[in-house]
Amino acid sequence: MSARAQRVDARANRERILEVADEVFGRGGGSASTEEVASLAGVGIATVFRHFPTKALLLEAVLVRRFAGLRAQAEALLGDADPGGAFFGFFRHLVADAAAKIAIGEALLDAGGDQDEAARASAELRRAVGALLGRAQESGAVRTDVELPEVYALLVGTSRVFAGADLGEDVQARALTVLFDGLAPRPV
Known part of the structure; x- marks a missing residue:
């Protein structure tokens, strides 16, 4: 096998490991194992550790990938013809996605991983949500007297409640x- 084919194969293995790890740790949090990730990804545990020498590094990569994917989704919605629908739909999506994201984040904390890269990716997602909010406000779908900090607090709080309670x-x-009714513009 040529060096180029090996690099392609290694990238494919890495991506498959990240996809499976997202599912495994999103479902099982810190109690999930890298052995389960390796098995479901169809690779050996040595392959997992060659790409991610520690469980914490794997968890961080999964969380960064998840935040980056969500950010890309938000950015893709910026051109939507219905800015209000895009904002509220993405808010719903983030809330629905929260349980797995929280499980992965808590597993990373438990593993003692460095969270700098995840924090940067989270901040980029927050900026993208802010851009969606701004477009929704400009279109008249969201009241203009709320700002991103309040909206993000509502988003995070709602996400945590929904993730932790059987509602x-x-x-x-x-x-x-x-x-959403509370975020709607008030009649003058």
Whole structure:
């Protein structure tokens, strides 16, 4: 096998490991194992550790990848013809995605990993949410007297509650409706 083919194979293995690790750690948090990741990715544990020498490095890479993917989704919505629908739909998506993201983040904390890169990726996602919020406000879909810090606090709080409580989809949907009604412009 040529060196180029080996590099392509190594990149494919790395991507497969990250995809599987996202699912495994998103579901199992810190109790999930790198052995399970290796098995489900169809690689040996040595391959996992060749790419990610520690569990913490694997978790950080998974979290960074997840934040980057969410940021890219938000940025893709910036050109949406319905800025309000894009903002509220993405808010819903972030809340629905939160349980796995929280599990991975807590597993990274438990593993004692360096969170600098994850923090930067999270900040980039926050900026993209801010851009969606700004477009929604400009379009008149979101009140203009709220700013990103308040909206992000609502997003994070709602995400944590939904991830940690067994509320049922109907309660979650009604709660989001109430929250979104609070973000709607007030009649003058």
